[in-house]
Amino acid sequence: MRGKDSGGREAVRPVTGLIPNWDEETIEEMLGEMGVGSVEELFRDVPELALLRESPDIGEGGDEVSVEAEAEKILGRNLGAWNLKCFMGGGSWDHYVPALVDEVSGKQEFYTAYTPYQPEISQGSLQALFEYQSLICELTGMEAANSSLYDWSTALGEAARMALRVTRRRVLVVPRSAHPERLEVLRTYVGPHAEIREINFDRSRGTVPLDRIEEAVDEDTAMVYLEYPNFFGVAEEPVEGAADAVHRAGGLMVVGVDPSALGVLRAPGEMGADIVVGEGQPLGLYMSYGGPYLGIFATRAEPRLIRQLPGRVIGMTRTADGRRGYVMTLQTREQHIRQERATSNITTNEALMAIRAAVYLALLGPSGMRTLGEKILANSHYLQRRISEIPGLSAPRFDSFHFKEFLVSAESVDWRAAVRRLVERGILIGPWVGRWFPELGDSVLIATTERHSKADLDALVAALGEVK
Amino acid sequence: MEGEFRQARWAAGRDILEPTLFELSHGDGYYRFRVEPELLEELGVDSPEELVPENLMRRDLRLPSLAAPEVARHFSRLAEMNYGVDSGSYWLGSCTMKYNPKLHERLAALPQVTRLHPYQPEETVQGALQIMFELAEMLAKLTGLPHYTLQPAAGAHGEFTGALMIRAYHEDRGESQRDEMLIPVSAHGSNFASAAMAGFKVVKIPSDERGRVDMAALREAVGERTAGMMLTNPNTLGLFETEILDIADLVHGAGGLIYYDGANLNAILGRVLLSDMGVDVAHLNLHKTFSAPHGSGGPGAGAVGVVDGLKDFLPVPLVRRGENGYYLDYSVPKTIGRVRAFYGNFGVVVKAWAYLKRLGSEGVRAVSGAAVLNANYVLSKVRRLRGVSIQYGAEDPCKHEFVISLKTLRRETGVRALDIAKRLLDLGVHPPTMYFPLIVEEALMIEPTESDSKRELDRYVAALERALREAYEDPDILKTAPRSTAVGRLDEVLAARKPILSWRMYERLQEQA
Ligand SMILES: Cc1ncc(COP(=O)(O)O)c(C=O)c1O
Numbered sequence: 001m002r003g004k005d006s007g008g009r010e011a012v013r014p015v016t017g018l019i020p021n022w023d024e025e026t027i028e029e030m031l032g033e034m035g036v037g038s039v040e041e042l043f044r045d046v047p048e049l050a051l052l053r054e055s056p057d058i059g060e061g062g063d064e065v066s067v068e069a070e071a072e073k074i075l076g077r078n079l080g081a082w083n084l085k086c087f088m089g090g091g092s093w094d095h096y097v098p099a100l101v102d103e104v105s106g107k108q109e110f111y112t113a114y115t116p117y118q119p120e121i122s123q124g125s126l127q128a129l130f131e132y133q134s135l136i137c138e139l140t141g142m143e144a145a146n147s148s149l150y151d152w153s154t155a156l157g158e159a160a161r162m163a164l165r166v167t168r169r170r171v172l173v174v175p176r177s178a179h180p181e182r183l184e185v186l187r188t189y190v191g192p193h194a195e196i197r198e199i200n201f202d203r204s205r206g207t208v209p210l211d212r213i214e215e216a217v218d219e220d221t222a223m224v225y226l227e228y229p230n231f232f233g234v235a236e237e238p239v240e241g242a243a244d245a246v247h248r249a250g251g252l253m254v255v256g257v258d259p260s261a262l263g264v265l266r267a268p269g270e271m272g273a274d275i276v277v278g279e280g281q282p283l284g285l286y287m288s289y290g291g292p293y294l295g296i297f298a299t300r301a302e303p304r305l306i307r308q309l310p311g312r313v314i315g316m317t318r319t320a321d322g323r324r325g326y327v328m329t330l331q332t333r334e335q336h337i338r339q340e341r342a343t344s345n346i347t348t349n350e351a352l353m354a355i356r357a358a359v360y361l362a363l364l365g366p367s368g369m370r371t372l373g374e375k376i377l378a379n380s381h382y383l384q385r386r387i388s389e390i391p392g393l394s395a396p397r398f399d400s401f402h403f404k405e406f407l408v409s410a411e412s413v414d415w416r417a418a419v420r421r422l423v424e425r426g427i428l429i430g431p432w433v434g435r436w437f438p439e440l441g442d443s444v445l446i447a448t449t450e451r452h453s454k455a456d457l458d459a460l461v462a463a464l465g466e467v468k
Numbered sequence: 469m470e471g472e473f474r475q476a477r478w479a480a481g482r483d484i485l486e487p488t489l490f491e492l493s494h495g496d497g498y499y500r501f502r503v504e505p506e507l508l509e510e511l512g513v514d515s516p517e518e519l520v521p522e523n524l525m526r527r528d529l530r531l532p533s534l535a536a537p538e539v540a541r542h543f544s545r546l547a548e549m550n551y552g553v554d555s556g557s558y559w560l561g562s563c564t565m566k567y568n569p570k571l572h573e574r575l576a577a578l579p580q581v582t583r584l585h586p587y588q589p590e591e592t593v594q595g596a597l598q599i600m601f602e603l604a605e606m607l608a609k610l611t612g613l614p615h616y617t618l619q620p621a622a623g624a625h626g627e628f629t630g631a632l633m634i635r636a637y638h639e640d641r642g643e644s645q646r647d648e649m650l651i652p653v654s655a656h657g658s659n660f661a662s663a664a665m666a667g668f669k670v671v672k673i674p675s676d677e678r679g680r681v682d683m684a685a686l687r688e689a690v691g692e693r694t695a696g697m698m699l700t701n702p703n704t705l706g707l708f709e710t711e712i713l714d715i716a717d718l719v720h721g722a723g724g725l726i727y728y729d730g731a732n733l734n735a736i737l738g739r740v741l742l743s744d745m746g747v748d749v750a751h752l753n754l755h756k757t758f759s760a761p762h763g764s765g766g767p768g769a770g771a772v773g774v775v776d777g778l779k780d781f782l783p784v785p786l787v788r789r790g791e792n793g794y795y796l797d798y799s800v801p802k803t804i805g806r807v808r809a810f811y812g813n814f815g816v817v818v819k820a821w822a823y824l825k826r827l828g829s830e831g832v833r834a835v836s837g838a839a840v841l842n843a844n845y846v847l848s849k850v851r852r853l854r855g856v857s858i859q860y861g862a863e864d865p866c867k868h869e870f871v872i873s874l875k876t877l878r879r880e881t882g883v884r885a886l887d888i889a890k891r892l893l894d895l896g897v898h899p900p901t902m903y904f905p906l907i908v909e910e911a912l913m914i915e916p917t918e919s920d921s922k923r924e925l926d927r928y929v930a931a932l933e934r935a936l937r938e939a940y941e942d943p944d945i946l947k948t949a950p951r952s953t954a955v956g957r958l959d960e961v962l963a964a965r966k967p968i969l970s971w972r973m974y975e976r977l978q979e980q981a
Contacts, residue, residue, distance in 0.1 A: 042844050075575075113552040114558065116764065121475060127488070151621070188783075266527070289584040318962065319957060319958055326958075334657070342664075350765075365498060370529065373526075374515070450501045
């Protein structure tokens with residue numbers, strides 16, 4: 001290639017097997033039929049000044065064999081949950097992914113399709129997404145859901161924006177015990193026009209006390225947000241009280257959930273939530289170094305909420321002759337119609353991840369979700385007890401009910417170094433929370449999932465005893 | 469070629485193709501995780517439930533209950549009632565529905581990708597950081613924009629990120645009065661929405677009769693309040709903005725910045741640097757140009773690149789290479805903050821990396837060459853068909869896509885672009901994007917991509933030709949289309965008037981009826 005061949009035309013060499021028409025003969029034939037002299041002629045409207053004579057150098061292309069080999073070599077430098085035991089938490093967890101979930105999301109009909117703009121030929125993804133919405137509603141105790149946002153953090157950002165729109169107010173009351181990165185995203189999403197009132201958590205219990213919430217709520221409050229469980233693994237207990245307080249003041253209650261807890265913990269819909277957001281990653285998605293994930297977004301069925309939903313929503317409808325079918329609906333909220341007055345800019349979402357979650361929830365059903373929660377609870381409570389028996393360590397740091405993760409603290413341990421020493425023993429824990437909470441510099445987050453056996457937990461306890 | 473196409477149509481009953489999971493439900497659960505009895509013994513409880521405080525205990529969980537084979541069949545049947553890129557051609561304009569190389573799926577499914585926790589110590593994720601770093605480096609070379617973040621999860625998310633950076637840039641220079649974002653009327657809806665979300669007032673710039681930015685109107689619009697302009701080039705009509713250098717000069721001259729929407733990068737990959745067009749900040753859709761699949765709507769990834777002058781505003785963290793390997797750098801002085809937790813859709817990033825490794829310098833140019841060749845080839849045939857007109861830029865070559873207007877067809881036969889689209893479904897090809905951009909009447913936006921062979925291009929043209937012919941000869945076929953798909957036309961008005969967004973809402977309505 002390098003520029004042009006002697007005929008003043010770009011030399012053509014078939015590359016990669018991905019581009020069927022890219023050979024001299026086919027190009028000639030097509031140009032001949034069009035009455036055009038060369039491919040370059042098709043770029044004649046590009047100003048000469050901007051037109052490159054040759055491609056920027058990104059290296060030579062490879063065949064499948066060599067690209068796979070290179071990828072495996074680079075990725076082979078990673079360590080992770082396939083060769084270490086992963087007890088990490090903080091918004092991403094090493095849950096088990098049933099094989100059926102991979103099987104379904106690997107079907108080309110789902111993963112290569114676009115957004116279902118033509119419903120007649122896309123009933124498969126439309127129904128799967130409607131079922132996803134329905135399953136999320138059952139799990140969270142809500143009535144309406146959208147078909148996904150990017151992740152929990154952006155779902156929170158959208159919930160805050162929605163609360164500002166619905167209430168036409170400007171104050172957002174948020175707990176300091178929420179995931180710090182989520183709160184950062186919330187700030188980015190609402191910008192300078194909203195006021196964020198951050199409430200501190202109780203130093204001994206790790207949750208925000210109801211009286212502090214009640215104090216912070218007034219007639220300017222658009223929403224109160226709580227996480228269930230929160231960043232420290234504690235189920236924020238005053239959800240109901242907070243909901244009462246914010247409802248009395250005319251604002252909205254937004255609850256963020258880890259759905260893996262909802263087989264054993266009460267649904268936020270029962271506790272007064274108006275909007276539920278959350279992270280779908282535990283529902284059949286891998287950790288994947290942080291993404292792709294699945295932003296859960298569900299609300300009550302009130303029209304003032306439904307008409308303000310961000311993102312795509314699938315609805316059930318009928319054909320003229322009465323057959324049931326599904327379509328994307330309430331599209332007048334969306335950017336392609338409403339433009340700058342849309343409820344959100346989101347277009348591409350995480351549909352395939354939502355389909356994965358639907359398969360996961362369908363497969364597990366009520367017994368799977370309940371025993372998932374039970375196994376995690378048994379693991380986590382056993383682990384809390386055993387770790388607290390290690391001299392010098394205390395677990396959980398907070399005196400509250402914890403679900404799958406909790407803080408372990410120690411006065412004399414440098415956790416950043418200990419985390420690395422544990423890697424050498426085949427174990428991942430963390431993150432160290434002093435990174436975000438200076439007053440918790442002595443604490444590290446440890447999570448357990450249904451992947452862990454008692455032997456795994458005992459191995460962690462033994463290793464912690466050695467590195468502390 | 470006149471073949472016949474039929475999509476699978478499962479039929480559980482007269483009115484139902486496939487029952488919902490809720491209708492298929494029976495029993496009270498089949499799947500179980502086993503709690504080790506030793507744990508319960510150690511904890512001194514009979515059941516883990518006892519560990520939950522009374523006031524937090526879940527009482528009822530109305531999830532459907534199915535055994536694994538039933539779940540597998542249910543979703544297989546649904547899949548059979550869905551059409552993907554591997555089913556056949558899928559020329560959705562603006563969406564770049566190219567083939568998704570299977571190697572990338574295999575790589576992204578490796579445990580070395582999937583089973584990495586985002587907070588692992590950096591020395592344990594050197595491979596992941598290297599992939600991110602190398603992709604950013606290749607994107608920088610391909611665009612001329614030296615600095616990248618991979619944090620945004622999609623194109624629109626990238627627009628929001630870019631718009632926030634533009635705002636931060638002006639505020640930093642003490643020019644916070646710059647609150648207007650200029651956007652051509654032909655732009656994608658997300659541009660307007662993203663600018664508004666970032667706090668800008670949107671100023672719409674009309675198109676001229678050639679389908680390009682109306683320079684006179686732009687001259688009128690720029691001024692002290694101009695923060696920037698959002699553009700895609702080629703634009704949504706598939707036409708190159710020939711005045712791009714003047715546009716950039718004009719906006720820069722007024723103190724504004726140029727945002728580039730990379731949705732249409734496939735047309736100019738390896739042929740034009742964004743930096744040479746005066747672009748200051750751009751997003752690239754890794755799920756369009758860079759071959760990652762669309763997943764029935766997502767996930768995607770929206771890499772954002774910037775010139776030197778904006779690098780201090782990028783979201784944190786950034787992946788860098790230091791003496792001891794790759795690391796995450798949180799010390800970006802004037803960062804706009806985070807737009808998402810963690811670092812972006814890494815699983816998608818791997819696919820884009822593999823694509824560029826596979827193509828290399830030569831391959832990227834072949835992509836844009838073939839994409840533009842294919843589009844012009846199809847345009848040369850389609851423009852001659854009865855009922856079709858080209859509303860803008862009829863004299864110019866198109867780039868990777870083009871937009872036809874069926875207003876003549878509508879006037880002459882009463883058949884709309886929508887009807888033609890529905891008929892194309894019967895003829896075995898996925899219809900083009902409809903009614904976008906809004907400035908073209910009865911628009912169909914056609915983007916063949918580089919993935920389809922000449923034979924497939926001819927087959928598509930034949931299908932379109934047939935549908936148009938039928939419009940003149942037997943319009944009823946079109947108005948009642950499609951018939952070969954799993955279901956016929958659906959009542960979208962009903963769906964919006966009486967929203968049923970979940971099985972709960974459906975049951976509630978049933979009870980009321
Ligand atoms: C021109 C244009 N701009 C922006 C977008 C938004 O990108 P995404 O869907 O990745 O958010 C799209 C696609 O939907 C598009 O076609």
